[in-house]
Amino acid sequence: MADAVARNAAQLTEASSSDQLPTRASSDDTTLGYPSAGRAWFAVAMLTGLYIFSYIDRTVLTLLVGPIRQDLQISDTEVSLLHGFAFALFYTFLGLPFGRLTDRHHRIGIISIGIFVWSVMTAISGFARSFWQLFLARVGVGVGEAALSPAAYSIITDYFPPDKRSRALSTYVLGSYLGMSLAYLIGGGLVAMLESAPQWHVPFVGQLEGWRIAFLVVGLPGLLLAPLVWTVREPRRRGTLRHDGAAVKSVPLSELLGYLRLHWKTYSAHFLGFGLLCLLINGMALWTPTFLIRVHGWSVGQAGAAYGLMIGIFGGSGVVAGGWVSDYLQRRGQRGACFITAAVGSALSLLPTIAMPIVPDSRLMLMLMAPALFFGGIPFGLAVSALQQISPNQMRGQVSAMYQFFNNLLGIGCGPLIVALVTDYVFQDEKALGYSMAIVGGASALIATVVLAVGIRPYVVSLKLAESWKREGD
Numbered sequence: 001m002a003d004a005v006a007r008n009a010a011q012l013t014e015a016s017s018s019d020q021l022p023t024r025a026s027s028d029d030t031t032l033g034y035p036s037a038g039r040a041w042f043a044v045a046m047l048t049g050l051y052i053f054s055y056i057d058r059t060v061l062t063l064l065v066g067p068i069r070q071d072l073q074i075s076d077t078e079v080s081l082l083h084g085f086a087f088a089l090f091y092t093f094l095g096l097p098f099g100r101l102t103d104r105h106h107r108i109g110i111i112s113i114g115i116f117v118w119s120v121m122t123a124i125s126g127f128a129r130s131f132w133q134l135f136l137a138r139v140g141v142g143v144g145e146a147a148l149s150p151a152a153y154s155i156i157t158d159y160f161p162p163d164k165r166s167r168a169l170s171t172y173v174l175g176s177y178l179g180m181s182l183a184y185l186i187g188g189g190l191v192a193m194l195e196s197a198p199q200w201h202v203p204f205v206g207q208l209e210g211w212r213i214a215f216l217v218v219g220l221p222g223l224l225l226a227p228l229v230w231t232v233r234e235p236r237r238r239g240t241l242r243h244d245g246a247a248v249k250s251v252p253l254s255e256l257l258g259y260l261r262l263h264w265k266t267y268s269a270h271f272l273g274f275g276l277l278c279l280l281i282n283g284m285a286l287w288t289p290t291f292l293i294r295v296h297g298w299s300v301g302q303a304g305a306a307y308g309l310m311i312g313i314f315g316g317s318g319v320v321a322g323g324w325v326s327d328y329l330q331r332r333g334q335r336g337a338c339f340i341t342a343a344v345g346s347a348l349s350l351l352p353t354i355a356m357p358i359v360p361d362s363r364l365m366l367m368l369m370a371p372a373l374f375f376g377g378i379p380f381g382l383a384v385s386a387l388q389q390i391s392p393n394q395m396r397g398q399v400s401a402m403y404q405f406f407n408n409l410l411g412i413g414c415g416p417l418i419v420a421l422v423t424d425y426v427f428q429d430e431k432a433l434g435y436s437m438a439i440v441g442g443a444s445a446l447i448a449t450v451v452l453a454v455g456i457r458p459y460v461v462s463l464k465l466a467e468s469w470k471r472e473g474d
């Protein structure tokens with residue numbers, strides 16, 4: 001066995017040409033079984049619930065634009081900075097150090113601190129008296145939420161064997177769709193109720209406007225979730241790199257970069273392909289309600305309720321279906337299942353994504369929205385699963401943070417903006433929003449499909465190399 005380990009180490013060293021990666025020796029990973037299915041799925045349910053809450057907290061601002069602008073006397077540009085830049089910039093860049101902490105320290109503790117921070121900062125948003133106060137509060141929300149997903153991905157991966165990880169991770173990613181759905185459905189009703197009275201009396205605080213109460217209502221419950229997350233047990237780390245049979249606690253940055261260079265084709269295809277799909281989803285998510293109001297003449301309530309239900313039902317079911325299909329293919333020996341299933345889902349979403357915003361009939365538009373959301377949702381759980389399959393345990397948090405970095409830059413940063421730029425500067429007509437959505441969405445889905453298809457073969461190679469230092473069954 002020592003000779004086999006040495007050969008694997010030599011193979012990886014030669015391939016990377018510069019950095020010698022720690023090798024993983026056979027140890028007790030096969031003698032210690034995985035946690036029970038009940039405990040594992042409890043962890044998934046708890047982490048998914050936290051993800052839902054995080055999405056509600058980050059999204060509630062979009063429902064409060066009117067009263068915030070009026071009370072703080074800020075412009076549309078400043079509102080857009082609060083919604084996107086303040087949150088996404090710090091969420092994106094702080095994900096990288098949080099990823100490194102995830103690979104080295106207690107993951108449940110990191111999540112608990114993150115919940116506390118984003119919940120407190122969401123509640124503090126309700127006391128902002130100026131643009132900059134609210135901007136800093138939104139930065140705090142981004143800082144807290146940056147701690148969640150890298151740790152959650154790593155925890156779920158250690159709870160499940162390889163042939164069940166895609167469905168588990170897809171269930172967690174489902175939380176983003178359910179969070180957006182609930183933000184539109186419940187958030188809209190909450191805002192309407194709070195707007196029924198101009199002022200609300202809060203004990204020990206005094207009179208507050210309705211939009212301020214909304215931040216308190218969605219933020220404060222998180223303080224109860226911070227200790228509740230400790231009901232999830234910190235799982236034993238699996239797929240760890242080792243030196244001479246002993247687990248390596250952390251990996252130097254040089255070895256992480258060496259591993260990424262070794263698998264650069266896979267990671268490039270992954271970050272670009274799934275990043276383009278994130279651009280598609282975020283561009284559609286922001287502009288679809290406005291499209292329904294502006295082009296089809298729907299009310300705000302109708303647009304929010306319809307899109308909230310559609311994205312929750314069809315987008316969410318697509319995420320779950322992708323995980324199950326990928327696990328099924330993997331059990332049947334299809335090594336590239338994650339990339340194959342994602343590429344097929346992206347390809348099937350292409351036509352309905354293009355047609356949905358340009359058909360004139362509202363009923364046909366809704367019929368096309370369903371498959372666009374379903375097939376467009378299939379890849380997202382698989383993006384996470386693919387990374388966990390090929391990344392050593394001591395690198396998973398950092399690699400996941402890099403994935404989020406590209407997703408947020410392309411998705412939150414570019415998706416809504418590119419749609420707006422096409423509308424304003426190409427068509428120069430706000431009624432042409434549907435055509436802008438069709439062009440941007442169609443181009444994103446097409447390029448993503450090609451990139452993911454090209455990435456199948458490098459992914460299989462990376463998976464085989466990863467399995468060379470993993471024991472069967474780990």
